[in-house]
Amino acid sequence: MTIIETYIQRHPRSQALFRQAQTLFPSGVTHDGRYIAPFPLYVERCAGTHKWDADGNELIDYWMGHGALLLGHGHPAIVTAVQRQMERGAHYGAEHELSLQWAHLVKRLVPGIELLRFTASGTEATMMALRLARAFTGKPVVIRFAGHYHGWHDMLAHDTNDASAPAGLYDGVLGSMIVAPTDLDYVEHTLRSRTDVAAVILEPTGASYGAAPLPSGFLRDLRQLTWQYGVLLICDEIVTGFRVAPGGAQQRAGVVADLTTLAKILAGGLPGGAVGGRADILKHLAFGDTAWNQAHKIRHFGTFNAAPLSAAAGVAMLDIVANDAPGARAAALGERLIAGMNAELRKRDLAGWAAYGDGSIFHIIAGCSVGFPPGELAPAAPPDELKRGGDPHLVHLVRLAMINQGIDLMRGRSGFVSAVHTPDDIDATITAFAAALDAIAAER
Secondary structure (H helix, E strand, O other): OOHHHHHHHHOHHHHHHHHHHOOOOHHHOOOHHHOOOOOOOOEEEEEEOEEEEOOOOEEEEOOOHHHOOOOOEOOHHHHHHHHHHHHHOOOOOOOOHHHHHHHHHHHHHOOOOOEEEEEOOHHHHHHHHHHHHHHHHOOOEEEEEOOOOOOOOHHHOOOOOOOOOOOOOOHHHHOOEEEEOOOHHHHHHHHHHOOOEEEEEEOOOEHHHHOEEOOOOHHHHHHHHHHHOOOEEEEEOOOOEOOOEOOHHHHHHOOOOOEEEEOHHHHOOOOOEEEEEOHHHHHHHOOOOHHHHHHOOOOOOOOOOOOHHHHHHHHHHHHHHOOOHHHHHHHHHHHHHHHHHHHHHHHOOOOOOEEEEEOOEEEEEEOOOOOOOOOOOOOOOOHHHHHHOEOHHHHHHHHHHHHHOOEEOEOOOEEEOOOOOOHHHHHHHHHHHHHHHHHHHHHO
């Protein structure tokens, strides 16, 4: 049987559920990243590093809650904290002490956060960061980098230099955004020639949490440029915060942004985000006299801001990850996985294929149009190919073939290693990758 035929045979219940979902959701999915042909996988339960799908198949999981679960599924400390909070109340409609504990941990860990505001998601956090930057500077334009992801909202949805607007976006929105290549000379020229730029925002490890990595030293040099031209720097650490270091990519690089956006690990696997940074910028969320409130205050509501359940999970998570031991363990396992995958690619002499990443975050590029030796990612690989993983057909086959082998990768090309993955999990994944490569070769 082919890879697709095997997938269909092993997942009849998922296929049936998808047929029902198509009558309820556009394309039958609730998140674009979960869309897959011929149908997505339906999961019924998870524990630790494993998940069980609707057909009873057991898989090693590398989605890890889209990167939110550094401690794996159902960590006892987080489960206990959420259960205890549920007994006390899911939503108070009032301020509560847990939000203070949560905020103290964030301030202690993340460089440069003097004040913060919780949100219900990462997308909301980047929305708020842009609003704060514009309110503080009085300037309308934001520079963002091609391919970097900051949520799906209008203000940052356009991520290419293509002049055509995505559906639902119009000139007024696009005019407030400059999509730049990851080229410091380009950024400097733009800042030198324009006086209407409020901020520069980026993922501090590169597009799509490092799928297209930034050049060495880019973040430090960008920080210097923004200081030189009086422009705010916003670091989107929604994925990297508390993972690549307790204080995120900024701590590791020795950089302090003016504003930082956070989510995922922040809330312990529950919904939650935050924007934090300099007190003089965050002041625009504060109440003042009538004149200030009318001219300078940003109105910010949100039913689930600092929700008690998310706060309980977040406090439990950050208490554990604060000493960097979980992050360091996950990173070491991630490096072992990358090395093992690349060894399998070299055995098969698959030019244009490589596994790479940043510690516990890994990516696979399959059949890149720029040839490079197996397992040795070329610096010249096009950023757009890196972001999509190379040849879309091959990426699709990798995704299905790995599921057939009991491994669930994010969109077939990326994954997050948790602190509770084991060496046996890693070895099993490398073995599965080898079998997937052989299955793909048999169909070519």
